[in-house]
Amino acid sequence: MLIRYTSQIGRYFLMLQEIFKKPTKWSVMRTLIFKEIDDLIIDSLGIVCFISFFVGGVVSIQTALNLTNPLIPKYLIGFATRQSVILEFAPTFISIIMAGKMGSFITSSIGTMRVTEQIDALEVMGVNSLNYLVFPKLVALLLYPFVIGISMFLGILGGWIAAVYGGFASPSEFMTGIQTEFIPFHVTYAFIKTFVFAIILATIPSFHGYYMKGGALEVGKASTVSFVWTSVVIILVNYILTQLLLAK
Amino acid sequence: MIEVKDIKKSFGDQMVLKGISTTLDAGKTNLIIGQSGSGKTVFLKSLLGIHQVDSGTISFDGRIYSDMSDDERRELRTEIGMVFQGSALFDSMTVEENIGFPLKMFTNKTKKEIKERVDFVIDRVHLVNAHTKKPSEISGGMQKRVAIARAIVNNPRYLFCDEPNSGLDPKTAIVIDNLIQEITKEYNITTVINTHDMNSVMEIGDKIVFLKNGLKAWEGDKTQIFKTDNEAVTDFVYSSELFKKVREAVLKEGL
Ligand SMILES: Nc1ncnc2c1ncn2[C@@H]1O[C@H](COP(=O)(O)OP(=O)(O)O)[C@@H](O)[C@H]1O
Numbered sequence A: 001m002l003i004r005y006t007s008q009i010g011r012y013f014l015m016l017q018e019i020f021k022k023p024t025k026w027s028v029m030r031t032l033i034f035k036e037i038d039d040l041i042i043d044s045l046g047i048v049c050f051i052s053f054f055v056g057g058v059v060s061i062q063t064a065l066n067l068t069n070p071l072i073p074k075y076l077i078g079f080a081t082r083q084s085v086i087l088e089f090a091p092t093f094i095s096i097i098m099a100g101k102m103g104s105f106i107t108s109s110i111g112t113m114r115v116t117e118q119i120d121a122l123e124v125m126g127v128n129s130l131n132y133l134v135f136p137k138l139v140a141l142l143l144y145p146f147v148i149g150i151s152m153f154l155g156i157l158g159g160w161i162a163a164v165y166g167g168f169a170s171p172s173e174f175m176t177g178i179q180t181e182f183i184p185f186h187v188t189y190a191f192i193k194t195f196v197f198a199i200i201l202a203t204i205p206s207f208h209g210y211y212m213k214g215g216a217l218e219v220g221k222a223s224t225v226s227f228v229w230t231s232v233v234i235i236l237v238n239y240i241l242t243q244l245l246l247a248k
Numbered sequence B: 001m002i003e004v005k006d007i008k009k010s011f012g013d014q015m016v017l018k019g020i021s022t023t024l025d026a027g028k029t030n031l032i033i034g035q036s037g038s039g040k041t042v043f044l045k046s047l048l049g050i051h052q053v054d055s056g057t058i059s060f061d062g063r064i065y066s067d068m069s070d071d072e073r074r075e076l077r078t079e080i081g082m083v084f085q086g087s088a089l090f091d092s093m094t095v096e097e098n099i100g101f102p103l104k105m106f107t108n109k110t111k112k113e114i115k116e117r118v119d120f121v122i123d124r125v126h127l128v129n130a131h132t133k134k135p136s137e138i139s140g141g142m143q144k145r146v147a148i149a150r151a152i153v154n155n156p157r158y159l160f161c162d163e164p165n166s167g168l169d170p171k172t173a174i175v176i177d178n179l180i181q182e183i184t185k186e187y188n189i190t191t192v193i194n195t196h197d198m199n200s201v202m203e204i205g206d207k208i209v210f211l212k213n214g215l216k217a218w219e220g221d222k223t224q225i226f227k228t229d230n231e232a233v234t235d236f237v238y239s240s241e242l243f244k245k246v247r248e249a250v251l252k253e254g255l
């Protein structure tokens, strides 16, 4: 079993190299990139906005409900919401959701091309199918940090609205909280994570789709397996990056 | 002309091709026949370089595949057209875009030139009313025509077809077979067709290679196949009552 995992990991890194070899004509690639931006980024905005806004609200309400001691200042609600949204909720939690949404889309679309021999057709024509299929996804996901930026903004906004309209804190208290002990490096840290997650989100699901065997049933299975692995890797990488960047 | 010498191919410890040699001629429809699972697809994909053979040589008009550089192989690929078993059309593209794809990727033709060439091959394979449809919106027979059109759009010297008439009704199947044969003769292409369909054998069997258990069990043409008493062949051909009668008739009167 260990051997199998090691050889899979080896194959994954070989795949990463192949992606950059023998690039597809730029005029064709450009169209592919725009299509992926549409499918992966634009199509995800709705769900990301929805989840961020409401989870931000819930984080704020729960913090408020847990601050029962009257000596603890109300601005902590804003502070706690900001910290949890920027540090973990937006970059990590949203990425796990995207591992489900974008990830299963990527695995099933590439997997379908594999089982219907469309990938063989590309190869026979002399196209580097990994470059053709995966490179545009990587480029499209360079926009992923913008998605997470929007998620951060809406998460905090949701928290603000929930706190103010729920009567847990006044607008100015919440605002003070958002600005308290603001450490710019936390944002940098969050975006470094986001960038690494973007690469994981583009490549691990592609790997599972590209190397799958079998028929339509296996495409479904591959999507599930791909979701599990993408999330596991995101969680592990999150831990490692946090240890490296934040622990002193 | 493609010359194949003693090619072998295994997957893990299963040996699928156990040393096959044959010559596939230009301007002819060369049929690879045999039961399901006899290694026809693996044979075809080995010729194409999708599967790397373990040993043996394949030469394309004197150019030996294993001796070629990556650039030469890429060059060779542009001379090859392939019709896959399930057509393998790109679902995200229209019929026109599918057919024009090899031109867009590998030639410097302008949009207008590509359009002209695409229209020409669409006419050549007798496709009507399909230009802007997606593959999922047309019938299996039409998908096959699109796959053939895409395979010949860049004037290939070699055409490979994996079970081109599987999943088609008998009448459409014969139309597709004849279309492939016409194109082969018209442009003097070296065409290799995998099939397990005896109708195709009777219709377009210019040259027939019979595979069994990873070996070439017999070769010949469509007149010889009904006369041979090679057991493996007769076992395969006369699994149907109809062809037993055909054999009797052929032996009496000739094809
Ligand atoms: N990619 C592969 N990996 C492992 N085994 C394969 C692969 N492709 C084909 N085979 C095996 O090779 C044998 C021949 O398959 P194939 O060439 O598809 O048969 P045919 O096309 O004549 O029906 C089968 O037993 C199949 O399981």
Ligand SMILES: [Mg+2]
Pocket (backbone or CB within 6 Å): B040, B041, B042, B085, B162, B163
């Ligand atoms: Mg087959």
